[in-house]
Amino acid sequence: MSSKSPAFTFVDLFAGIGGFHYALSALGGECVYASEIDEAAAKIYQHNWEMDVAGNIVPETDPVVRVPAHDVLTAGFPCQPFSKSGLQRGMEEARGTLFYNICRILKERRPSLVLLENVRNIAGPRHRHEWAVIVRSLRELGYQVSSTPAVFSPHLLPASLGGRPQVRERVFIAATYVGDDSAMDEVEPVVCNQPVGDWDPQTWDLRRFLQPDVEIEGRVNYELGASEKRWVEAWAEFVRRLRHAGVRKLPGFPIWVDEFVHADIFDLPVGLPAWKSNFLRKNSEFYTQHRKLIDAWLADFDGLDGFPPSRRKFEWQAQDAQSLEECILHFRPSGIRVKKATYVPALVAMGQTTVLGSPLRRITPVEAARMQGFPDTFEFPGQVDQATYRQLGNAVNTGVVYHVMRQQMKRAGQRWSKIVSDTPPSVDQVDVLPRTRRTRPNAPETC
Structure with missing residues (x-):
């Protein structure tokens, strides 16, 4: 001072x-x-x-x-x-x-x-x-x-x-x-x-506020676990195959794998709220249109066997991004949400730390501090990262x-x-x- x-x-x-x-x-x-x-x-x-x-x-x-x-x-x-x-x-x-x-x-x-x-x-x-x-x-x-x-x-x-x-x-x-x-x-x-x-x-570019991997102390601490990597691998391949098939606009509604039903046998249960009926109908239409591609994708990933229900849901909010690798992800209770790497959602005092599509890792405490405008010289000694987040x-x-x-x-x-x-x-x-x-x-x- x-x-x-x-x-x-x-x-x-x-x-x-x-x-x-x-x-x-x-x-x-x-x-x-x-x-x-x-x-x-x-x-x-x-x-x-x-x-x-x-x-x-x-x-x-x-x-x-x-x-x-x-x-x-x-x-x-x-x-x-x-x-x-x-x-x-x-x-x-x-x-x-x-x-x-x-x-x-x-x-x-x-x-x-x-x-x-x-x-x-x-x-x-x-x-x-x-x-x-x-x-x-x-x-x-x-x-x-x-x-x-x-x-x-x-x-x-x-x-x-x-x-x-x-x-x-x-x-x-x-x-x-x-x-x-x-x-x-x-x-x-x-x-x-x-x-x-x-x-x-x-015009924001989140990457300009990220640490080079060589500067990250304890880089391994921010890598995803084996199950998390499997989730990302599956959905990255899902996006890749749709793009390769010429699908220019990915669904903006939540994709629910457990609700993939062909239109010929689709039948809405009675009494569902309008919002859920709308999502179920859209998932059926999407699955019917791309059934061959989706069935092959599911077969290659064992039908997403072992994925928790929330990880069998996918929310693409990255507009025209060509791959999941160029985006950011959040593991939310509602599903895996994907956004462009322009700016992140609000940092919260709970989980849901932002995950980078590439390099595949969570943002570090230093990067989170940058999002709040604190300088790199601001210190958090003697505590675990979760407390800092x-x-x-x-x-x-x-x-x-x-x-x-x-x-x-x-x-x-x-x-x-x-x-x-x-x-x-x-x-x-x-x-x-x-x-x-x-x-x-x-x-x-x-x-």
């Missing part, structure tokens, strides 16, 4: 491994307080940022707000109450009420700027009430905030501005303290859910936070707009880690 006075101070609540910290430090800020209840993530935070990390931000039994005075409050408050992967109980769930702890700090400290982050679903149809409560609560505390969700993803931001090839839609709640007189005035969202400028997300899946994308914060500062007054004019447009151009670690080269910054 620089020895000069910081441009502003900030607190990092529900901090994870420090994505907000990285972005706001690059803007000239100094973190004066961080909290993270997950001990493993807190250790990574402490290691990289060389500062203590508190547990709960405001214990309900403690009447005194321990968070010090600050200029900017950031928080990636818990998403489980709103996530589609959870029960979606919103503020009825205990973790959902942690938003009120944030409000308690805002009432006590009155920071000038607030930037909160959560999953896309927090502003979805099942949580209209919760969203309205969040907006109303901030306005009642004197903060001006848009009632329209500000949704953004790193793949919408060009690499020159810190974007990354990852589709990761998140809601950002950008609030500026204006006092009671103006807090109820409506404002536009700080960012829009569309590409910045004339950027075309289809989970922490990165829970992290904010640093380039997006940097971009959104700059957009908020531009309209927050002269003090803040000057910070924007004094800092580079991309977080990639700023070295803010307190350590000097240059053991690995940085990822390319452009496509």
Whole structure:
């Protein structure tokens, strides 16, 4: 960190491994307080940022707000109450009420700027009430905030501005303290859910962010198991034979091997939902049209004997890609999903790590960190890769936070707009880690 006075101070609540910290430090800020209840993530935070990390931000039994005075409050408050992967109980769930702890700090400290982050679903149809409560609560505390969700993803931001090839839609709640007189005035969202400028997300090339195999420590750890290789081999051959037969457009619907029935004997069971009836009909038509090719393929792979039910399903979302080798794969409960190697789906805190078609392996923790905008010098010592993947899946994308914060500062007054004019447009151009670690080269910054 620089020895000069910081441009502003900030607190990092529900901090994870420090994505907000990285972005706001690059803007000239100094973190004066961080909290993270997950001990493993807190250790990574402490290691990289060389500062203590508190547990709960405001214990309900403690009447005194321990968070010090600050200029900017950031928080990636818990998403489980709103996530589609959870029960979606919103503020009825205990973790959902942690938003009120944030409000308690805002009432006590009155920071000038607030930037909160959560999953896309927090502003979805099942949580209209919760969203309205969040907006109303901030306005009642004197903060001006848009009632329209500000949704953004790193793949919408060009690499020159810190974007990354990852589709990761998140809601950002950008609030500026204006006092009671103006807090109820409506404002536009700080960012829009569309590409910045004339950027075309289809020009991303994931390969430019991958490590050369010779640089991967423990390369064998990212190879697929024997069964996984067999699954990929079978479906790669499936695509290869269809392409060789002149099939220019592969099915866009899920292919279900167990539902391959010739049209002459196809009969829909009574009472099926419309979506399933549609898929079964399409699978029958597809099988009937290519029966000779498909039967020969199945015979060569023993009818996919031993494949779990979910691996007997195949979802081709790679459009005109000619082979599976040039794509990326995800082993999902719904089947093996294949996409072009432009950008990856959102990193998640569970399994489903992206698999490269060639070289056939999973992406490494270094590559996953690159997808979140962390430099190669960011370290995850003393823990297994699965913990690192989970922490990165829970992290904010640093380039997006940097971009959104700059957009908020531009309209927050002269003090803040000057910070924007004094800092580079991309977080990639700023070295803010307190350590000097240059053991690995940085990822390319452009496509």
